Every structure is written in C-alpha cells, then in structure tokens.
Amino acid sequence: DQQVKQNSPSLSVQEGRISILNCDYTNSMFDYFLWYKKYPAEGPTFLISISSIKDKNEDGRFTVFLNKSAKHLSLHIVPSQPGDSAVYFCAASPLVVSGTYKYIFGTGTRLKVLA
C-alpha cells in the first residue's frame, strides 16, 4: 500500500515555463512534508519543506502547496531552467515518538526542462 504517491513518472516542460509536480498521500497523521531533487549517480538533495500547519512555503523559484483536506502536495518551479532536470521525490512523515521523522518517499517524477 503506497502511502505517498507520485502518479506522473515523468514531465517535460519548456524552459521558462512553470513546472508543477504533484504528490498525494493517504495517511492523515503525516505532519511534515519535503521535496528532494536527485541527479543521476548522486544522493537526493533537499529542496523545500512544509509542515502541516501551513498551506504554502516559498523559496526562490520553488513553492510548495499543501492541501490537507485533499491530502495533496504540489511543487511549483517558476521559471523552469534546464538545470532543474532531475528526479523529484516527495516525502512525508508523522512526528514519531523518538522525536525524529521517518519519511515515506514517493516513487519520483522525472522532470525534463527543454531548452
């Protein structure tokens, strides 16, 4: 049972346009959400996060939106650049007893930004 779903395995966007990556989750106890970016042969790198008490978080060209009632998360990249071409993972976690987060990752969406 996939608790975090990224239903689009791939996405192509023209340079300068908006990229929208989507993520759905099933566990209403999820408290904290992140997006990671991964280039080939490298580890994932943190991009942006949002806690369940917010509905939006912005960092430069990247904005994450959280719709708790729909259990839906989205990442907007504006404007998209060729260097944004990578695999993007969303991850979610409840706050566990030990005080740390045990993230459940989605399967990833491969974004290709066309020059």
Place this chain on the structure above:
Amino acid sequence: NAGVTQTPKFRVLKTGQSMTLLCAQDMNHEYMYWYRQDPGMGLRLIHYSVGEGTTAKGEVPDGYNVSRLKKQNFLLGLESAAPSQTSVYFCASSSKTDTQYFGPGTRLTVL
C-alpha cells in the same frame, strides 16, 4: 566539510556472501538513516539511529543489521546477501528536526 560519505561506491557480491557498508558524517548529527532505492520505487527506510549506541527498524529491515558505535558512523551489514538485496543504498543524517542530508549512494549487485 565532506557532509555524508559512503564506502564503497560499488560492490558486486555472490549470493551468501557478507559485507558491510560504511556511512560517515561530519556534521555532528544525532540521527542517521539507511535507505534502499529500487527501480519504480521510492526510497525505503531500512534502519535508523537516533543516537550513538541506538538503532531501530525501519520499513524494510529484514536481512540487514546495523550498528552505531560512534556518533559519526553508521554501518549497514548484510550477513548473507540475496539477489533481492540488489539495490542502491543511501545513507542520510540529520539533526533532531532538520531535513536529512544524503550521501552519494552505494550500488550493490548480488549475483
């Protein structure tokens, strides 16, 4: 400041062989994690540690053991490797409420 490093980068094992993957971090993080990534699947948590001398099971712990004897190191062991353990393994570390920082990964093939 190297961040999170993993040794080795690549390894090929035969079924039944054992090996240990080493993760080291120089950020003084309390928490460390081992994940595996398989095609068409997200990263899945194998084991994690909330401090030196402590370990806990993640989502897919079977067939793996871990140890955290020093704060900066987290070892992942495979006692008897199976083809199903062919994967890319990522280590990560974090402070208590911070995001996780990942190493570059170890690509393991079990024949």
